[in-house]
Amino acid sequence: MKKLFTEIGLFFQRKIRENVRQPVWIMSGLMTPLLYILLFSPLLRNLSHPPLTTAQILNSFVPGILTLLAFSTGMGSGWTIIHELETGVVERMRVTPAYRFSMLAGSVLADIASFLVPAVLVIVIAAFFGFEVHVVGLLILLVMLCLLVAIVSAWSTAIGLIVKQIGSLAAVVTTLQLPLTLLSGILLPISLGPLWLRVVAHIDPLYYTVEASRVLATGKLWATSIGVAWAVIVPLTVIVMAWATRVYRKAVA
Amino acid sequence: MDAAIETVGLKKTFPAKGKGGAVEAVRGVDLSIPHGEIFGFLGPNGAGKTTCQRMLTTLLPIGAGQARVAGFDVAREPSKVRCHIGAVGQLGGSDGPATGRENLMLSGRLYGLSRRDTLRKIDEVSELLDLGEPLDRVVNTWSGGQKRRLEIALGIMHEPEVLFMDEPSTGLDPQNRANLWTHILRLKERGMTIFLTTHYLEEADALADRLAIIDHGEIVAEGTPEELKRQVSPEEVAQRIQREVPSGATLDDVFFKICGRRLRDAESEEEEVA
Numbered sequence: 183m184k185k186l187f188t189e190i191g192l193f194f195q196r197k198i199r200e201n202v203r204q205p206v207w208i209m210s211g212l213m214t215p216l217l218y219i220l221l222f223s224p225l226l227r228n229l230s231h232p233p234l235t236t237a238q239i240l241n242s243f244v245p246g247i248l249t250l251l252a253f254s255t256g257m258g259s260g261w262t263i264i265h266e267l268e269t270g271v272v273e274r275m276r277v278t279p280a281y282r283f284s285m286l287a288g289s290v291l292a293d294i295a296s297f298l299v300p301a302v303l304v305i306v307i308a309a310f311f312g313f314e315v316h317v318v319g320l321l322i323l324l325v326m327l328c329l330l331v332a333i334v335s336a337w338s339t340a341i342g343l344i345v346k347q348i349g350s351l352a353a354v355v356t357t358l359q360l361p362l363t364l365l366s367g368i369l370l371p372i373s374l375g376p377l378w379l380r381v382v383a384h385i386d387p388l389y390y391t392v393e394a395s396r397v398l399a400t401g402k403l404w405a406t407s408i409g410v411a412w413a414v415i416v417p418l419t420v421i422v423m424a425w426a427t428r429v430y431r432k433a434v435a
Numbered sequence: 436m437d438a439a440i441e442t443v444g445l446k447k448t449f450p451a452k453g454k455g456g457a458v459e460a461v462r463g464v465d466l467s468i469p470h471g472e473i474f475g476f477l478g479p480n481g482a483g484k485t486t487c488q489r490m491l492t493t494l495l496p497i498g499a500g501q502a503r504v505a506g507f508d509v510a511r512e513p514s515k516v517r518c519h520i521g522a523v524g525q526l527g528g529s530d531g532p533a534t535g536r537e538n539l540m541l542s543g544r545l546y547g548l549s550r551r552d553t554l555r556k557i558d559e560v561s562e563l564l565d566l567g568e569p570l571d572r573v574v575n576t577w578s579g580g581q582k583r584r585l586e587i588a589l590g591i592m593h594e595p596e597v598l599f600m601d602e603p604s605t606g607l608d609p610q611n612r613a614n615l616w617t618h619i620l621r622l623k624e625r626g627m628t629i630f631l632t633t634h635y636l637e638e639a640d641a642l643a644d645r646l647a648i649i650d651h652g653e654i655v656a657e658g659t660p661e662e663l664k665r666q667v668s669p670e671e672v673a674q675r676i677q678r679e680v681p682s683g684a685t686l687d688d689v690f691f692k693i694c695g696r697r698l699r700d701a702e703s704e705e706e707e708v709a
Binding site: 199203268269272277280 | 492493494514517518520521522524525526527528529530531532533537541542544545546547573586589590
């Protein structure tokens with residue numbers, strides 16, 4: 183057990199150090215959610231009569247943006263792992279006696295950390311413009327979104343190890359990213375859509391977190407949608423992490 | 436005493452992919468390498484060298500046959516094997532954005548050394564491999580030769596019994612290559628068994644106590660460089676067309692005698708196939 187924690191710590195530290203030394207990525211990670219708030223949220227103002235206030239817009243839009251941030255932060259790990267395959271890092275780590283799970287968990291935790299920092303920043307900036315902060319609800323939401331980062335990050339790592347090429351990875355990711363984002367209701371609530379769209383949305387894991395996120399952000403700690411989201415996210419985290427560890431075990435450049 | 440590396444009938448077949456049929460990369464390799472030896476594993480690209488090394492270092496499941504490394508069965512006790520070997524892959528695998536010291540620290544800790552022991556070990560290996568000056572610089576700024584020595588250092592932080600090296604001098608200029616050879620010989624002096632995969636004949640000639648030549652997944656010759664060269668008659672040497680006057684049999688002659696083509700030709704064939 184001690185070996186496991188030490189190793190996860192070491193791999194986590196390695197990734198964080200790498201991230202901190204490439205400040206360009208930190209900046210771009212921060213910019214995306216802020217740009218959404220700045221350039222997209224004003225479009226929502228005139229969707230209803232009378233026009234929504236900035237605070238109202240942010241209240242319904244910020245939770246979705248946090249989900250989107252979690253999703254895109256996790257997605258990046260596939261690119262990193264392909265680079266590590268090509269430079270022999272994966273192979274070097276795999277000849278050490280370190281647990282394969284530690285290698286995965288270290289990088290997943292680093293992704294979680296690089297999600298939390300901009301997420302908190304987004305909340306603080308949004309609060310400044312009138313977003314209502316319900317501390318407990320937001321904390322629970324962040325925990326849920328950390329699991330989402332873990333799912334996406336582990337998935338992306340595994341896909342990277344399987345397809346081994348940046349081009350193929352980009353194809354897989356972009357093919358999935360747009361439908362998953364649209365169906366999740368991040369940008370506009372799915373409830374606005376026709377029945378078939380609302381049904382199809384249920385195959386999208388993001389849909390459940392977005393639904394739950396809107397409730398949690400209002401400070402309400404229990405609702406069916408929150409329960410359903412946990413019931414989807416928790417088992418999915420376990421399954422994807424286990425699968426990605428298996429893929430790690432077999433990976434060769 | 437057990438051999439450091441022992442294989443019996445080691446095989447690996449890769450399943451058919453796309454249009455190509457199944458590839459028999461390794462077709463029954465028997466090796467017995469005693470402790471403390473530098474063993475050269477020589478052959479053209481695509482001969483099955485790297486596949487063998489990957490199986491012996493637990494990176495690739497063994498297809499068929501048996502392999503024991505450092506006294507442990509590779510298939511049944513992979514984690515024990517990993518604790519007792521070091522492996523330097525073709526691609527190196529150092530972390531570019533981290534400093535040399537940070538790379539070495541991670542490696543030492545992953546092999547189970549305490550922080551303090553790792554710090555001590557870093558001083559020792561950096562002296563052994565002359566890493567001194569750039570140690571606290573980010574590895575991306577290091578020269579090719581320095582990087583290669585760092586990557587060897589990463590593989591010996593835990594004093595492995597057996598060190599595997601896959602094409603360690605690829606991409607190095609002659610001066611850096613000679614320098615690397617000196618360092619590899621230093622490791623042997625410390626009692627390490629070294630399994631050296633290479634397609635540079637001069638490298639095997641300069642370093643190996645014994646060597647095996649592998650072609651199309653099979654071992655075609657095995658012995659000391661001298662023994663192998665003695666098998667080639669002066670007439671056969673004379674057949675070799677070269678600008679300089681040949682002084683004696685080279686390992687290329689050995690390869691030619693057995694495989695009917697020069698190693699360099701074998702490689703350009705590979706490239707054409709690819």
